[in-house]
Amino acid sequence: MNTKHTIPSDEELTAFIDGELTAEEAARIQTIVQEDESVAERLEFLARASLPFNQAFAPLLAEAPRQKLETMLAAIPAQPSARPASTPAFASRRRFLGALAASLVAGIAIDRAVIGVGKGFSAKDENSEWRAVVADYISLYTPETLAGPVPGREDQAAQLASLNEKLGLSLSPQAVSLQGIDFKRALLLQYDGKPLAQIAYLDPETGPMALCIVKSDAGSKAPDLESRKGMNVVYWSNATHALMLIGHAAADRMTAIAKGVRGALSA
Secondary structure, X not given: OOOOOOOOOHXXXXXXXXXXXXXXXXXXXXXXXXXXXXXXXXXXXHHHOOOOOOOOOHHHHOOOOHHHHHHHHHOOOOOOOOOOOOOHHHHHHHHHHHXXXXXXXXXXXXXXXXXXXXXXXXXXXXXXXXXXXXHHHHOOOOHHHHOOOOOOHHHHHHHHHHHHHHHOOOOOOOOOOEOOEEEEEEEEEEEOOEEEEEEEEEEOOOEEEEEEEEEOOOOOEEEEEEEEOOXXXXXXXXOOEEEEEEEOOOHHHHHHHHHHHHHHHHO
């Protein structure tokens, strides 16, 4: 029979993962983990949760209630595998959790956006893994996440320049413009050690939308459609990159938008 114990907080569990507890405290949490399956699952999630939402969720960090943020974090599935030893990925997650706690009090916005995950997803094809990660990330966007004025064309070009440099692209504001949908920001992220371009939009009808691009040597693939996290995804690839357009718009509308993007990017 399990003995009664105080459930460790996420901060205590992350400190346990990062080896920052005293031997006595570490032993206490180890005992709880062995006795309480829910704590073991939470530890597994925190050990694997290396999707930092820093820059992407800066507008939410200052305003969202703690319960809502914890629900958002808990919605991210843990990757099934043995519990790993402490790695540099934990440092990024630890910084994010610490900053998140601070932001709830002081409204501090976090200043980095990185996606870094291992290869634990079941994939229908070679490129589906990165789409699953992006879908998890984009599913947490709300219209408030992308609130604010639309940057001017010069600002857009400056943001796109860093993506072009890292991914060998030649994106321009005109090429990534979506009719009737506001360009909000271009971010340089990282997936599996490779740069990942994310161009975020706000559709006045259906909310957040994103065009994401990563280098790929899987070869050209015609556009296809899938559903992830309640959103529609149109994905395709060319000789050097894999691309996806993800959003809440209906499948036929997403397909039409993606067709326009493909044409503009290949022009």
